[in-house]
Amino acid sequence: MSTLNSGRVVAVLGPTNTGKTHYAIERMLAHRTGVIGLPLRLLAREVYDRIVALRGPSVVALVTGEERIVPPRAKYWVSTVEAMPQDIGADFVAIDEIQLCADLDRGHVFTDRLLRMRGLHETLFMGAETMWGAIASMVPEAEFLKRERFSTLTYSGSKKISRMPARSAIVGFSVENVYAIAELLRRQKGGAAVVMGALSPRTRNAQVEMYQNGDVDYLVATDAIGMGLNLDVDHVAFSGITKFDGRRMRHLMPNELAQIAGRAGRHMNNGTFGVTGEAPLLDDDVVDAIQDNQFAPVKKLQWRNARLQFGSVKRLIQTLEERTDDPWLTRVRESDDLGALKAVSADAEVAARATDGPSVHMLWDVCGIPDFRGISNAEHAQLLTDIYNFLHQTGRVPDDWLAGRVNRIDRTDGDIDALSKRLAYIRTWTYVAQRKGWVSDESHWREVTRAVEDRLSDALHERLTARFVDRRTSVLLRRLNQKEGLVADVNDKGEVTVEGQFVGKIEGFRFRQDKDASAEEAKTIRAACIQALAPQFHLRADRFYNAPDTEIDFTEQGGLMWGAEAVGKLVAGQDPLKPTVVAFVDDEAGAEVAEKVQRRLQHFIDRKIATAFEPMLKMNADEAMEGLAKGFAFRLSESFGVVPRGDVADEVKALEQDARGTLRKHGVRFGQFTIFMPLLLKPAPTRLRLVLWSLSKGLQDFPEAPPPGLVTVPTIDGLPDGTYTMSGYRAAGARAIRIDMLERLADMLRDQNTRAGFEATADMLSITGMTLEQFANLMEGLGYKAEKGEREKVKATLEATPDAEAAEVAPTEKAEEGPEMEVYYTITWAPKRSPRPQGDKPQRKGPPKGKRGGKPQRDNKAQNFSARPPRKEKAIDPDNPFAAALAGLKKD
Numbered sequence: 104m105s106t107l108n109s110g111r112v113v114a115v116l117g118p119t120n121t122g123k124t125h126y127a128i129e130r131m132l133a134h135r136t137g138v139i140g141l142p143l144r145l146l147a148r149e150v151y152d153r154i155v156a157l158r159g160p161s162v163v164a165l166v167t168g169e170e171r172i173v174p175p176r177a178k179y180w181v182s183t184v185e186a187m188p189q190d191i192g193a194d195f196v197a198i199d200e201i202q203l204c205a206d207l208d209r210g211h212v213f214t215d216r217l218l219r220m221r222g223l224h225e226t227l228f229m230g231a232e233t234m235w236g237a238i239a240s241m242v243p244e245a246e247f248l249k250r251e252r253f254s255t256l257t258y259s260g261s262k263k264i265s266r267m268p269a270r271s272a273i274v275g276f277s278v279e280n281v282y283a284i285a286e287l288l289r290r291q292k293g294g295a296a297v298v299m300g301a302l303s304p305r306t307r308n309a310q311v312e313m314y315q316n317g318d319v320d321y322l323v324a325t326d327a328i329g330m331g332l333n334l335d336v337d338h339v340a341f342s343g344i345t346k347f348d349g350r351r352m353r354h355l356m357p358n359e360l361a362q363i364a365g366r367a368g369r370h371m372n373n374g375t376f377g378v379t380g381e382a383p384l385l386d387d388d389v390v391d392a393i394q395d396n397q398f399a400p401v402k403k404l405q406w407r408n409a410r411l412q413f414g415s416v417k418r419l420i421q422t423l424e425e426r427t428d429d430p431w432l433t434r435v436r437e438s439d440d441l442g443a444l445k446a447v448s449a450d451a452e453v454a455a456r457a458t459d460g461p462s463v464h465m466l467w468d469v470c471g472i473p474d475f476r477g478i479s480n481a482e483h484a485q486l487l488t489d490i491y492n493f494l495h496q497t498g499r500v501p502d503d504w505l506a507g508r509v510n511r512i513d514r515t516d517g518d519i520d521a522l523s524k525r526l527a528y529i530r531t532w533t534y535v536a537q538r539k540g541w542v543s544d545e546s547h548w549r550e551v552t553r554a555v556e557d558r559l560s561d562a563l564h565e566r567l568t569a570r571f572v573d574r575r576t577s578v579l580l581r582r583l584n585q586k587e588g589l590v591a592d593v594n595d596k597g598e599v600t601v602e603g604q605f606v607g608k609i610e611g612f613r614f615r616q617d618k619d620a621s622a623e624e625a626k627t628i629r630a631a632c633i634q635a636l637a638p639q640f641h642l643r644a645d646r647f648y649n650a651p652d653t654e655i656d657f658t659e660q661g662g663l664m665w666g667a668e669a670v671g672k673l674v675a676g677q678d679p680l681k682p683t684v685v686a687f688v689d690d691e692a693g694a695e696v697a698e699k700v701q702r703r704l705q706h707f708i709d710r711k712i713a714t715a716f717e718p719m720l721k722m723n724a725d726e727a728m729e730g731l732a733k734g735f736a737f738r739l740s741e742s743f744g745v746v747p748r749g750d751v752a753d754e755v756k757a758l759e760q761d762a763r764g765t766l767r768k769h770g771v772r773f774g775q776f777t778i779f780m781p782l783l784l785k786p787a788p789t790r791l792r793l794v795l796w797s798l799s800k801g802l803q804d805f806p807e808a809p810p811p812g813l814v815t816v817p818t819i820d821g822l823p824d825g826t827y828t829m830s831g832y833r834a835a836g837a838r839a840i841r842i843d844m845l846e847r848l849a850d851m852l853r854d855q856n857t858r859a860g861f862e863a864t865a866d867m868l869s870i871t872g873m874t875l876e877q878f879a880n881l882m883e884g885l886g887y888k889a890e891k892g893e894r895e896k897v898k899a900t901l902e903a904t905p906d907a908e909a910a911e912v913a914p915t916e917k918a919e920e921g922p923e924m925e926v927y928y929t930i931t932w933a934p935k936r937s938p939r940p941q942g943d944k945p946q947r948k949g950p951p952k953g954k955r956g957g958k959p960q961r962d963n964k965a966q967n968f969s970a971r972p973p974r975k976e977k978a979i980d981p982d983n984p985f986a987a988a989l990a991g992l993k994k995d
Contacts, residue, residue: 106151110194110224112242114201116232117250118396119365120374123229124333126250127197128154131179134224140184140216142203142330144169147303149333151181168473169533170304171549183213196222200330201230202401204237210350210405211435214245217241219409232446233358233401238416240431241404254368259375260348261382262340267293269320270337274363275381276346282519284342284379285323285571294319294572295909300327303526305560310567319572326355339367339376344383357389358398406432413463416448443470446484453488456495459918461935466491468538475530490535499543500535508532513555515562517572522563530555537929574604578723595669599632606632606778611670612640612647612688612700620651633691640692644699659807661703671704679741679799680712680720716924718780719744722769732762739771744783744791745828745842748776776833776885784831784843786811796829806830814872816879817842835884840875844870845885857887860931879928891926896925 117121128150131137141147144167150775151165151172164177166186180188184198198220204213217228218241226240226553228245238245264287267273273288273295275281281297288295298307314322315335322334326346342362345354361691366375376393378384385393392398408425412418423441426434447453447470457466469491474483493500509532512525533556536548568574592600597608607616614627614636622794648664656664663671663684671686684704688697713720720737722728735754739746748755755773758766763773770780783792790808797805806826815838818827840848848871855861863878871878879889 110222110226112221112226112228112232113248114228114234114238114242114245115250116230116235117249118231118252118256119329119362120252120254120368121250122253122369123250124150124199127199127227127229130227131195131197132157134194135736136178136191136193137181137197137222138187138191138193139197140182140187140199140220142184142209143300143309143327144183144199145300145302145304145327146199146330148308154181155180159289164723165896169530169537170553171537174769184216185209187216187220193222193226195226196220197227197229199229201228201238202234203855204404205401205517206405207436208438211407211438214404214406214432215409217404221704229356231398232396233398236400237402237404237431252396253370254373256365256368256377256394257337257373258385258394259377259714261378261380261384263380264288264340266323267340267379268338270335271320271340271365272322272324272334272336272338273340273342274324274326274328275342276325277288277421277913278325278966280342281323281325282571288321288323289571289573292319294568294574295321295323297567297571298322298324298328298803300325301523301527302563303530303556305557305939306526306567309561309564313568313572318574323571326359326363328366331357333369334366335369336367336371338366338816339374340379341377341382341522342379343381344378344385357392360385360389361393361396361398364393393780402431403433404431405435407435407438411467413460413467416444416454416457416463416466419463419467420444421719437565439474440467440470441485442480443472443474443484446480447487447491449487450484453491455936456492464494465494469494472531472534475534476524477527484591486531490541494541498540502543505532505535505548509551509555513558515558519563519566522559522566525987526556526559526563529559551697589891593636593643599636599639601632604662609636609639609643611668611685612692612696613642614691633689637691637693640689640696644692644696647697652707652710655704657708657711657794659790659794660805662800663708670700673708673798675798675801679743679795680716682795682798684706684708693724716744716783717780718770722766722771725765725769725837728765730762731758732765735762735766736771739778739780743796743829744780745831746778747828747833748774748778750947751778772846773841775849776845777828777842779831779842781843784841789829789831793826793829796825800825813841814844814870815877826851835882836880837884838873838881840871840881855932857932860929862927862929875926875928879930882930884935887930888933889930892927893924893931894927895922 115126117123117175127139131139132154132916139150141150147165147167148170151163154163158179160172161174162178164174164180165172165180166180166182166188168183168186180191180193182188184203190978198216201213201217204210204217205215215239220226228234232249235761237246239247242488262268264273264284267288273284275284278299278301281299285295285297295860296310296319298310302310311322311334313319322328322336328334341360344360365372369378406427406429408427410422410731412422420441421950423444426432447466448457453466457463472487472490474480476483490500493504508551509529512528512532514525515522518524529552533549533552536545536552539545542548593609594600598605599607599614605613605617609615614632616632647670650665651976654666654940655670657673658664661673662669663673669687671684673682673699674685676683684701686697686701688700688965696862719740723740725736728736731754735751735758738751738754742750755778772779772781782788786808793806793808800823802823806822806829808830809832812937816832818834818837818839826838829843830839831842833842833845835845848867851864851867851870863875864881868875871881873881879891882889884926
């Protein structure tokens with residue numbers, strides 16, 4: 104029992120959200136000096152900030168194991184319970200969460216403060232009503248002040264995380280569990296803030312600030328939030344009701360659940376609590392206990408002897424393990440510092456040093472360094488051994504030794520786990536730097552370790568935010584929930600931001616959502632974007648409607664482009680020269696936008712066709728044209744201005760000279776192989792012709808026009824019939840030749856003796872751009888036969904040799920090498936081929952090689968070529984390049 108002579112002692116007891124901590128701060132500030140002890144470093148920092156805001160930093164001190172801010176004129180001390188200054192004679196003393204006297208790990212510290220810590224004028228113990236009987240027995244002079252909860256707390260059962268209401272805190276009992284829940288919330292709800300006891304105050308405050316200011320609507324935390332952290336939480340959900348307490352897995356007690364659930368509902372706002380879909384429902388008696396704040400009273404307080412003796416290590420351990428006969432007190436199980444003392448004192452060098460009172464006392468202080476790193480007991484004991492030996496030998500931890508360890512930690516790269524581990528390590532050195540007299544320059548090392556912790560804390564906050572918060576989805580969800588109008592913006596690259604968050608791109612008049620979004624995020628983003636983008640679609644439609652034709656184009660596959668953006672496609676109409684347009688416009692853009700885009704595209708393609716096929720359209724509109732000429736003009740238009748002569752041989756024969764003249768006036772050329780309009784062979788009409796022809800044929804993949812300027816191109820198997828004609832080429836053998844150049848070649852052939860055979864001239868090779876072998880293959884494709892031969896190459900006369908010796912040697916060497924040979928081809932008209940090539944694919948089979956009936960093949964060919972009976976009643980076609988040769992043969 105307490106026998107202290109002190110001022111007034113008051114126990115302020117009640118559930119959470121009763122304003123106990125706020126009351127304690129008010130009472131402390133009513134005194135000249137005061138000390139308040141809090142259960143967590145995080146909570147101590149929060150209370151420190153509140154008092155500084157009221158009285159200024161010059162009179163408020165903060166003391167924790169790892170942080171020490173003590174201004175010269177400090178009057179009010181805020182600290183963790185373990186770090187409370189006990190010898191300053193403060194007027195006021197307060198201990199928060201006094202029910203932790205029953206905690207198996209830290210309870211002995213709270214019990215010691217309950218029994219031995221008093222203010223000169225007033226002492227407050229704040230905590231749960233379960234401590235009423237214990238305080239009444241141990242501190243009989245205490246007065247009791249019961250406080251009622253400001254708001255009600257109601258059980259709401261189980262909810263899936265995906266259906267969790269906004270402003271909820273979801274509690275996990277392991278780091279892995281917290282991360283998994285936060286990851287799920289990121290995908291489904293835009294993200295969550297993460298709060299764990301292991302976080303530094305700076306990281307924790309940054310995470311809480313995201314939640315408090317509404318950047319995220321969800322908080323995922325360990326049971327650390329149960330210790331007085333004041334948050335605007337409406338609902339608390341447990342993801343489980345068991346936890347590992349450092350020694351074993353166990354179920355949480357009802358009062359522990361209540362401590363956490365009580366964070367729901369701040370001040371006058373009612374709150375709810377429940378479980379997630381992964382946790383079992385709470386029993387009815389547990390729910391009733393939490394809602395009615397009825398829990399079993401504390402029967403035992405954890406205790407450890409505070410009257411320690413430092414004559415030897417053995418005597419110190421004996422006093423630490425001393426028992427008590429008080430029925431309210433039970434000796435604490437072996438604590439971490441006592442276990443460290445036993446391990447370190449077993450070292451021979453330490454044992455040799457710790458032989459007197461000051462040395463043993465120093466050893467006990469060193470063993471008080473917490474194992475922030477969570478490493479093995481042996482590693483932690485070795486670290487303590489090194490520090491003790493330094494302190495005992497030199498009185499200081501060496502600067503270079505400490506600097507090496509701090510520098511290794513001072514890195515902000517890596518993931519969350521790496522940064523969390525470094526933060527745990529730096530807490531050790533922050534603790535060492537805070538101890539008076541342990542380092543040579545205390546202020547320097549406190550600043551250094553604090554700066555490293557701040558950098559690591561900021562980096563950890565960034566990583567947590569990057570991993571568990573999708574700011575884009577979070578912002579959009581919050582705006583939608585608040586029923587606010589969303590502000591969308593589209594930059595000159597088409598990138599769409601809504602409320603400053605990138606959400607995708609507008610391509611033409613379709614919204615392409617960011618591909619990084621998950622399926623859950625996609626629905627949210629689209630819902631948010633479409634209503635905000637509607638005005639943007641209208642603005643773009645107006646700009647597109649007024650855009651010049653130079654900004655619009657069509658592709659070889661019938662697509663319609665506005666710059667680099669697809670805005671529609673062509674589809675076949677009833678007339679091949681009048682295709683229709685399908686506009687690419689999102690339904691959400693509205694019918695007005697779709698109609699405007701469609702109308703503008705139709706205007707574009709109509710004008711494009713009118714320009715590209717102007718000669719042909721004028722020919723069709725010529726009212727003076729009639730009869731066979733008009734019919735042939737229509738036939739030519741059906742083939743987009745290019746038709747193989749073999750396909751219209753009868754129509755050509757039927758045309759009188761006047762009809763041909765009329766057609767020629769409109770630019771029609773009657774070639775030997777093709778009837779065409781030369782102006783329509785230019786690249787632009789050719790490209791458009793292929794698209795319109797492909798549409799009329801219903802092709803899935805449209806053939807593309809050869810690059811402009813090529814006279815011949817390789818032939819490709821499997822192309823639809825008519826492809827080369829529509830491209831302005833004639834397939835012949837392994838290559839296809841441009842039809843206008845083919846007609847020039849035909850003109851050259853008029854002067855050749857095709858019966859006896861001829862060789863290709865340089866001009867023929869020049870206009871085709873072919874080698875001799877390629878030209879021979881081309882001629883075979885056009886119905887000729889090319890026979891290969893070799894002969895001695897005729898050399899020009901050698902120039903005079905500079906000296907006689909060289910002149911004598913050269914002939915000898917030449918004689919040994921033999922004459923130089925050259926390849927040549929004799930080209931003759933093939934007798935079994937129709938003189939009128941048919942379509943794109945002329946037959947290539949020539950007459951059989953060798954002799955037939957003892958006569959050379961060439962004789963047969965010559966005989967067949969001239970066997971056509973003369974028909975004087977019909978005029979010879981003047982456009983036929985072989986007409987002159989035929990007439991000459993008949994005359995012979």
